[in-house]
Amino acid sequence: EAQVTQNPRYLITVTGKKLTVTCSQNMNHEYMSWYRQDPGLGLRQIYYSMNVEVTDKGDVPEGYKVSRKEKRNFPLILESPSPNQTSLYFCASSLSHTTGNTEAFFGQGTRLTVV
């Protein structure tokens, strides 16, 4: 089954404790991205990756890091989480933007609470 898998689904952590949210897709997609979803603000892109070892900032990259060492994985790293990073996070993948394909597949989401 084609899917994007995020882990964990729920996470409560304390300020300053480094954490990683994993994302994996099994569709051989080139393009992957991370979003956060906050009430009243919709989905905002944090980082994206066009292919292995190619990443770039989205609209709200501050406080986040990503890496793309393999095509299937795109982890989101919070080196020193703060309460304002409490949010619902989504990973997404799509075939390739350069082909004009806009269909993105989203993971189930990770609800992060930073206290």
Place this chain on the structure above:
Amino acid sequence: GESVGLHLPTLSVQEGDNSIINCAYSNSASDYFIWYKQESGKGPQFIIDIRSNMDKRQGQRVTVLLNKTVKHLSLQIAATQPGDSAVYFCAAGRRGSYIPTFGRGTSLIVHP
């Protein structure tokens, strides 16, 4: 910068009626537009997209209309069913840009 907004935060309809969800965008350079559906507890799911060189596109029970003159697009759902209850987002993007801008979402409530 780009802004994308939906006209109504909530839309209530009766089962079997047609639903119309509207969206406005600000950037006339937007090249593609996408509609997503998000059910409670799940990630957004692609419904349909439309390019700026089109003004209408149809899918299964859904139609998207694009009016570039007034920078407006709509999603029409025919014969709305309870399973259509969800939050619907529109998103707009420019060719070569990897950062689509999402609207805030309209919650569609279908009453049996």
